[in-house]
Amino acid sequence: MTSRPARGAWSRAASGSAGRTSRRSRTRTRKRSLWRELPILILVALVIALLIKTFVVQAFFIPSGSMENTLRINDKVLVNKFVYRMRPIQPGDIVVFDGAGSWNAPVTAPASGDPLVRLYDATLRPLFDAVGGLFGTAPGQTDYVKRVIGVPGDHIACCNAQGLVTINGVALHEKSYLYPGNTPGVAPAAEPGHFRLTVPAGRLWVLGDHRAVSDDSRGHEVDPGNGTIPESAVVGRAFMIAWPPGHWRVLQIPSTFLQPGIDKKASASGELKGPAGLAALGPGGSVRVKPSAPYLPLGAGVVGALPLTYLRRRFLRSRSRGSPRRAD
Numbered sequence: 001m002t003s004r005p006a007r008g009a010w011s012r013a014a015s016g017s018a019g020r021t022s023r024r025s026r027t028r029t030r031k032r033s034l035w036r037e038l039p040i041l042i043l044v045a046l047v048i049a050l051l052i053k054t055f056v057v058q059a060f061f062i063p064s065g066s067m068e069n070t071l072r073i074n075d076k077v078l079v080n081k082f083v084y085r086m087r088p089i090q091p092g093d094i095v096v097f098d099g100a101g102s103w104n105a106p107v108t109a110p111a112s113g114d115p116l117v118r119l120y121d122a123t124l125r126p127l128f129d130a131v132g133g134l135f136g137t138a139p140g141q142t143d144y145v146k147r148v149i150g151v152p153g154d155h156i157a158c159c160n161a162q163g164l165v166t167i168n169g170v171a172l173h174e175k176s177y178l179y180p181g182n183t184p185g186v187a188p189a190a191e192p193g194h195f196r197l198t199v200p201a202g203r204l205w206v207l208g209d210h211r212a213v214s215d216d217s218r219g220h221e222v223d224p225g226n227g228t229i230p231e232s233a234v235v236g237r238a239f240m241i242a243w244p245p246g247h248w249r250v251l252q253i254p255s256t257f258l259q260p261g262i263d264k265k266a267s268a269s270g271e272l273k274g275p276a277g278l279a280a281l282g283p284g285g286s287v288r289v290k291p292s293a294p295y296l297p298l299g300a301g302v303v304g305a306l307p308l309t310y311l312r313r314r315f316l317r318s319r320s321r322g323s324p325r326r327a328d
Helices: 007-055 115-122 124-134 295-322
Strands: 057-061 076-080 094-098 143-150 155-158 195-198 203-207 234-243
Antiparallel strands (some): 076 234
């Protein structure tokens, strides 16, 4: 006589089979949900990265030696784009600025006669350029990095009887940051090393730390602004060398710029003075900085997107559990 399994055994077997089927179903559902949410995660990360790069901080790398030894070739610097909303630009700041319109002729693309092309140029092209800039592919880059010497209203000169640069009559002692062997008034061949002017309103006078090779305000006195750059063209303040690890440090304003009297504006009665013409650039030329691989904005975007996506999934789950089930 064959014994039959007890009803409880059949019940447990059926329950175990149903449990395994349910677990496999939940696993497949989670995988499908992950793939559906991955595009949302990428989009949120890109939006956060764009916001950080546009308004907070951006990385640049140094391709030449006009700021040596403060900034060396291939250094990567972090630029604070928010700081000048909190305080004015100060002498001694290292700034990244866009030279278009002052040191470089403004680039204007010819307007297309096709209304669809004009609509694309006004709407989608800026967006695509911004996204491309996250990956180091933004076109038309004309950014430079220099040290601010004079801000609006400052009377600046080079050089006094001791061969030093002065701001509002106060001499700068620049040995701590000038390239070894450089004097304050040294300049590239055929460029003026000496200057005397009152910085106009809304403008800045900037120099490189490696004066012997730096194409800076001294070499652009025949350009718009007579060598000065507009404050509105400043991208931000370089505040840290982030790479390589051996060069890591915070870029502080040298103590010589903190002397009493430097922040006192001279009367704006002076006029820009300088040579009527300039010869060819010396060695080193005009040094631009280039956007570096945006690991910081992209990384922050991913870090910020993960908890947002997690909270969204939790919210959807809670709504699903709280909704009434249909009776079959």
